[in-house]
Amino acid sequence: MTEELLSIGRFGRLTGLTVKALRHYDAEDLLKPHEVDPSTAYRYYGVEQVERGRLIRRLRDLDVPLDVLGDVLAARDAGDPEKAKELLERHLGHVEAGLWHHQRVAHRLRVLLSGEETSMLEPNAQIEQDERRQVATDLFNETWTMMERTDRTPDDDLRMLHMAHASRFHWGEIGTASHRDKGEWQVSRVYTVLGRAEPALFHARACLRICEENDITDWELAFAHEALARAYMVAGERQQTEVHLRRARELGELIADPEDKALLDQDLATITV
Amino acid sequence: MTEELLSIGRFGRLTGLTVKALRHYDAEDLLKPHEVDPSTAYRYYGVEQVERGRLIRRLRDLDVPLDVLGDVLAARDAGDPEKAKELLERHLGHVEAGLWHHQRVAHRLRVLLSGEETSMLEPNAQIEQDERRQVATDLFNETWTMMERTDRTPDDDLRMLHMAHASRFHWGEIGTASHRDKGEWQVSRVYTVLGRAEPALFHARACLRICEENDITDWELAFAHEALARAYMVAGERQQTEVHLRRARELGELIADPEDKALLDQDLATITV
DNA sequence: TTGCTCCTCACGTCACGTGAGGTGGC
DNA sequence: TTGCTCCTCACGTCACGTGAGGTGGC
Numbered sequence: 001m002t003e004e005l006l007s008i009g010r011f012g013r014l015t016g017l018t019v020k021a022l023r024h025y026d027a028e029d030l031l032k033p034h035e036v037d038p039s040t041a042y043r044y045y046g047v048e049q050v051e052r053g054r055l056i057r058r059l060r061d062l063d064v065p066l067d068v069l070g071d072v073l074a075a076r077d078a079g080d081p082e083k084a085k086e087l088l089e090r091h092l093g094h095v096e097a098g099l100w101h102h103q104r105v106a107h108r109l110r111v112l113l114s115g116e117e118t119s120m121l122e123p124n125a126q127i128e129q130d131e132r133r134q135v136a137t138d139l140f141n142e143t144w145t146m147m148e149r150t151d152r153t154p155d156d157d158l159r160m161l162h163m164a165h166a167s168r169f170h171w172g173e174i175g176t177a178s179h180r181d182k183g184e185w186q187v188s189r190v191y192t193v194l195g196r197a198e199p200a201l202f203h204a205r206a207c208l209r210i211c212e213e214n215d216i217t218d219w220e221l222a223f224a225h226e227a228l229a230r231a232y233m234v235a236g237e238r239q240q241t242e243v244h245l246r247r248a249r250e251l252g253e254l255i256a257d258p259e260d261k262a263l264l265d266q267d268l269a270t271i272t273v
Numbered sequence: 274m275t276e277e278l279l280s281i282g283r284f285g286r287l288t289g290l291t292v293k294a295l296r297h298y299d300a301e302d303l304l305k306p307h308e309v310d311p312s313t314a315y316r317y318y319g320v321e322q323v324e325r326g327r328l329i330r331r332l333r334d335l336d337v338p339l340d341v342l343g344d345v346l347a348a349r350d351a352g353d354p355e356k357a358k359e360l361l362e363r364h365l366g367h368v369e370a371g372l373w374h375h376q377r378v379a380h381r382l383r384v385l386l387s388g389e390e391t392s393m394l395e396p397n398a399q400i401e402q403d404e405r406r407q408v409a410t411d412l413f414n415e416t417w418t419m420m421e422r423t424d425r426t427p428d429d430d431l432r433m434l435h436m437a438h439a440s441r442f443h444w445g446e447i448g449t450a451s452h453r454d455k456g457e458w459q460v461s462r463v464y465t466v467l468g469r470a471e472p473a474l475f476h477a478r479a480c481l482r483i484c485e486e487n488d489i490t491d492w493e494l495a496f497a498h499e500a501l502a503r504a505y506m507v508a509g510e511r512q513q514t515e516v517h518l519r520r521a522r523e524l525g526e527l528i529a530d531p532e533d534k535a536l537l538d539q540d541l542a543t544i545t546v
Numbered sequence: 547t548t549g550c551t552c553c554t555c556a557c558g559t560c561a562c563g564t565g566a567g568g569t570g571g572c
Numbered sequence: 573t574t575g576c577t578c579c580t581c582a583c584g585t586c587a588c589g590t591g592a593g594g595t596g597g598c
Contacts, residue, residue: 007577007578008577008578009576009577009578016411018562018563019577019578020561020562020563020564021561021562021563023562023579023580024561024562028561039570040569040570040571040578040579041578041579041580042570042571042577042578042579043578043579060561061414062378062381062382062385063378065560065561066560066561085386088382088385088386089386091382092379092382092383092386095375095378095379095382096375096379098371098375099372099375099376099379102368102369102371102372102375103372105335105336105368106365106368106369106372108334108335109335109361109364109365109368110365112335112361113358113361113362113365138289141334258545258546259545261542262542262543262545263542265538265539265541265542266538266539266542268538269534269535269536269538269539269542270535272531272532272535273531280551280552281551281552282550282551282552291588291589292551292552293587293588293589293590294587294588294589296553296554296588297587297588301587312596313552313553313595313596313597314552314553314554315551315552315553315596315597316552316553333587338586338587339586339587
């Protein structure tokens, strides 16, 4: 068949993979050399393996984990590109979850550093807080953490759902209209993540109503429309999705704080009509 | 002073930290228990330590690594909140780099899955490619990888800079106007990352010129204005930043592909006037 | 007395990178 | 003959989680 054999170094240069990585893939049975010299243990690769090596590199550049990558290659070898696509789509889901997470963290860090909350960095600033507020906040954050996970079981889904409602409840007991608004928004978001259009819409509407009844405007109002757009997206109602997406964008233009605007934009960017 | 002591479990519940985490922080000298029973080795925490525990939890929720967290707490204890802020600002830089990275990866995955390039997942589809094109692409991707790193030395910066130019050069030799456009765009972006307004502006303008001369519109034109806005931001020219930001947004509305639009939105969201 | 809490190791995670110490090939 | 390439271990990474095996406290 092929007779030209490549040393590991040359093969690495041709594929863009490091020697260490190639040895690792050999050990993991992802990409075995065509031949191994029994006396020197030198690895030799065939030129026809370059294609596979480059594909591995491209997929690794896309942060595809090695086990998934192995499955993708196996599906490809078995002549089943649909299976391969499906695996990569699932991977995309993980990447998007990471994206969300980073967006949230970056936003909270910017808010923290913008000054209003820096007091917590000063010694002895934080005394005992209202316990209930703490509970509501903890549940809110924990709900977000769960939303970012991609390995939830049905039980986890159920727990997350109740947790979001619980956070909203506790905020309702002690918080302001703004807190209730944020709570409804999160509850709606949870339902969109779970693919349940009806309750997602219900709470998005509740979110909007709270804004209207309390003269809440600025970014909170924009996010109410974002929630509606997202809920309609899940419901498959393109027209309404576009209506609220547009409304959210318009309101976005009026947002005073650029950080808040950036967060809205990033969220809106994940809504596809 | 304080006499009420808390077991590790109670302390964990009050702070939202797990028992395992608390033992880890003890070992790492981040948060030592107030007292350890010498006979049972049971850890006991003081109520006044709850505040510190909660602060640690909040910062961990923001993905602050333990070593940085230790430095932040030390700065706080030393009554130097400015130092603490500075450390967190540096951390924000890392988070933003991760954010960029995920955005790119998600976008490339979506493009891959949208169908046009899925052929690579089919067996034997990819034959030997044009070597030069490969080089240009590799350099382009490698430049992005370097931009995402936050631990670059001055030598790395220099290498990254030349690499971006080299990618642009090779694409100029073989690619289309669209390739040259993307090349100029990346070169401009590199200069903004390095904080060098003059060349950033130069190449952003080159980017726009290439679009105009070749009747390139849609998302590529929008990105040319994004580059200009970013370059003006680095130059500190608010007026011009806003002008091109607005122009990029207008053009964004006309983008056909929602994926491209989302990528633009995410990029624009990181430009602050 | 029964659980429940707490303890200390030891190992696993993910994809390699970094040596150390040694040998083959042009 | 000199570098350069290649080899195989062994260890480190990051922040804990997961047992195993055992003991203290209400």
